[in-house]
Amino acid sequence: MRLVKSRETVLFAALCLLLALIASRFAGFVAPGNLARVFNDTAPLMMLALGQMVVILTRCIDLSVAANLALTGMVCAMLNVAMPGLPIPVILIIATGLGALMGLANGLLVWKLDIPPIVVTLGTMTIFRGIIFLISDGKWVNAHEMSAGFTGFPRAAVLGLPVLSWIAVLAVLAFAVLMARTALGRSFYAVGGNPHAAVYAGINVGRTQCIAFVFSGALAGLTGYLWVARYAVAYVDIAGGFELEVVAACVIGGISIAGGIGSVGGAVLGALFLGVVKNALPVVNISPFWQLAISGSAILIAVALNSDARRKTGRIILRKAEGGQ
Amino acid sequence: MSMAERHIPDRLTGRAARVLKSWETLLLAVAVGIFILNSFASPYFLNAWNLSDATFNFTEKAMIAFAMTLLIIAGEIDLSVASIIALASTCMGFAAEAGVGTGGLVAIGLTVGLACGAFNAFFVTVLGLPSIVVTIGTMSLFRGISYIVLGDGAFRGYPADFAFFGQGYVFWVISFELVLFAVLAVIYGVVLHKTNFGRAVYAIGNNPMAALFSGIRVQRVKFILFLLTGLMSGIAAVCLTSRLGSTRPSIATGMELEVVTMVVLGGVNILGGSGTIPGVVIAAFVMGLVTFGLGLLNVPGIVMSIFIGALLIGVIALPRLWTKMRRRR
Numbered sequence A: 001m002r003l004v005k006s007r008e009t010v011l012f013a014a015l016c017l018l019l020a021l022i023a024s025r026f027a028g029f030v031a032p033g034n035l036a037r038v039f040n041d042t043a044p045l046m047m048l049a050l051g052q053m054v055v056i057l058t059r060c061i062d063l064s065v066a067a068n069l070a071l072t073g074m075v076c077a078m079l080n081v082a083m084p085g086l087p088i089p090v091i092l093i094i095a096t097g098l099g100a101l102m103g104l105a106n107g108l109l110v111w112k113l114d115i116p117p118i119v120v121t122l123g124t125m126t127i128f129r130g131i132i133f134l135i136s137d138g139k140w141v142n143a144h145e146m147s148a149g150f151t152g153f154p155r156a157a158v159l160g161l162p163v164l165s166w167i168a169v170l171a172v173l174a175f176a177v178l179m180a181r182t183a184l185g186r187s188f189y190a191v192g193g194n195p196h197a198a199v200y201a202g203i204n205v206g207r208t209q210c211i212a213f214v215f216s217g218a219l220a221g222l223t224g225y226l227w228v229a230r231y232a233v234a235y236v237d238i239a240g241g242f243e244l245e246v247v248a249a250c251v252i253g254g255i256s257i258a259g260g261i262g263s264v265g266g267a268v269l270g271a272l273f274l275g276v277v278k279n280a281l282p283v284v285n286i287s288p289f290w291q292l293a294i295s296g297s298a299i300l301i302a303v304a305l306n307s308d309a310r311r312k313t314g315r316i317i318l319r320k321a322e323g324g325q
Numbered sequence B: 001m002s003m004a005e006r007h008i009p010d011r012l013t014g015r016a017a018r019v020l021k022s023w024e025t026l027l028l029a030v031a032v033g034i035f036i037l038n039s040f041a042s043p044y045f046l047n048a049w050n051l052s053d054a055t056f057n058f059t060e061k062a063m064i065a066f067a068m069t070l071l072i073i074a075g076e077i078d079l080s081v082a083s084i085i086a087l088a089s090t091c092m093g094f095a096a097e098a099g100v101g102t103g104g105l106v107a108i109g110l111t112v113g114l115a116c117g118a119f120n121a122f123f124v125t126v127l128g129l130p131s132i133v134v135t136i137g138t139m140s141l142f143r144g145i146s147y148i149v150l151g152d153g154a155f156r157g158y159p160a161d162f163a164f165f166g167q168g169y170v171f172w173v174i175s176f177e178l179v180l181f182a183v184l185a186v187i188y189g190v191v192l193h194k195t196n197f198g199r200a201v202y203a204i205g206n207n208p209m210a211a212l213f214s215g216i217r218v219q220r221v222k223f224i225l226f227l228l229t230g231l232m233s234g235i236a237a238v239c240l241t242s243r244l245g246s247t248r249p250s251i252a253t254g255m256e257l258e259v260v261t262m263v264v265l266g267g268v269n270i271l272g273g274s275g276t277i278p279g280v281v282i283a284a285f286v287m288g289l290v291t292f293g294l295g296l297l298n299v300p301g302i303v304m305s306i307f308i309g310a311l312l313i314g315v316i317a318l319p320r321l322w323t324k325m326r327r328r329r
Helices: A007-025 A032-057 A065-082 A088-113 A117-136 A148-155 A163-181 A183-193 A195-200 A205-231 A242-252 A264-283 A288-311 A319-323 B015-021 B023-041 B048-055 B059-073 B081-097 B102-126 B131-150 B160-167 B176-194 B196-206 B208-213 B218-244 B255-265 B277-296 B301-328
Strands: B169-171
Touching (some): A007 A264, A032 A163, A065 A205, A088 A117, A088 A148, A088 A205, A148 A163, A148 A205, A163 A183, A163 A205, A163 A264, A183 A195, A183 A205, A242 A288, A242 B131, B023 B277, B048 B176, B059 B218, B081 B102, B160 B176, B196 B218, B208 B218, B255 B301
């Protein structure tokens, strides 16, 4: 029964219903090859949503992920132009490390100086974007300047799926293990669920939040390289506004913005939901201009459905007084 | 987190000292510093027309920031303001193409703003949902509707006298927008700092439960605050549309974050409960001066954002770093 009523099951059912509706008019959409394409398209959103999930679980928010992705992507592209011979594993390490470093900057400001996360990441978001302009001089790095190995890596097919998809799958598995099987994973929940109780349980709240930011940053950095390599172009405005899409995926996936509630499955399904909507619009002949309105409505419906569960947490003595004004 | 902790000045006491050590004074010093730097940086800076033009950088954002200040003090946030501008502007453009006059256009802009505010307010106060999530949703929704209506296109056919709101001057070099900004600043200052409604806003931000039990209609006050941010976005939409003379669905993209930045820079606690209108007014001038000064130096807009971001973090981090270091000693 608990499984039937769980957030993930409802979302999974909604996703299947959506796919069935599309398939009833355009059977080609649910062909395995196309579904794989949709999955691959959604992979970056999924990876960022995983990082954002951890941050939101600890009662923070990371608005700088898209800027982090863009900055790392630009750095990788420029590195590739400067040193075409640099092997891919090195680039992967640099991308992840650079992203993690930017996440660490966010985390330290939140941990050591107690600045509210929304303020910190609002600031670093604009700073990262500005730095991209400074290092690139506002110029684009185009496909013909990048080496074949650099752009080929995320697109290379392994067992029928591109490497980009496999990396997303690995990230999902890694986070599933992290959240369910490690002390760190539990402490993310504990910090968001009740920070005071977490302190008494011997958890360093600030450090846990900092680690969450590092995870989010590292994933954003890794995705930054993959994004730039996949689309074979890097410029200042890459993934502009993507941070809110990432938060939206988490919200649709049932991750409570108040912290402490959420799951890896939810984040993945939330991202997939947005990904399917985005990919289905042109197929069913609706102009892509509808995409924003649809995802906005999806967020509103998702939070409205979630509200019941939220309101019953915590003890309210005079429920009548609270509800009846 | 120890956000509720108050910083109590230890050596300096009394009213004068409090004013001297306040956030507003710090910001004012920053503003004066930037002003002096600007006048050294470019010979074109100290020119009445230039200075007047500089105000367009922030007047529209500041109008929304006033309402946002009240909302954030009450512990909520509205991220949909820029999208409300897009939707209101789209509706005005649609009406203008149909031949509606200037008065009608203004009425439509304000009505759409109020309606969007009421939509947000319904979700937050009636359904009890967190405002940050609701307004992220309506942010996509409102702008999405503009994209559905306009697509790649634009509305242009505004009547000639409509241009007054964004381009008109009331007294010699003082623009209509600047006058509106000043009037709104006074109104919001009085409402927040001198009325029972203002007290209620602070009370709700500090402890909603306690506010409720002391007889404040918490949900009704919040409803009014969302209506206000909607209305202010409507007014900003009229000014911005009039200034640009056209409507595109991408109008005012990212402005919500600039408005929040302005409010936070003005010393308003993002977690609610404290902040002042004078602080936000000074913050508006600081942001306006920074962007204008850098513009005179031909610094591209995106690089200015580095300064704004660093200013935001720096201004908040430095006092905390300072108290931390003193405590350690």
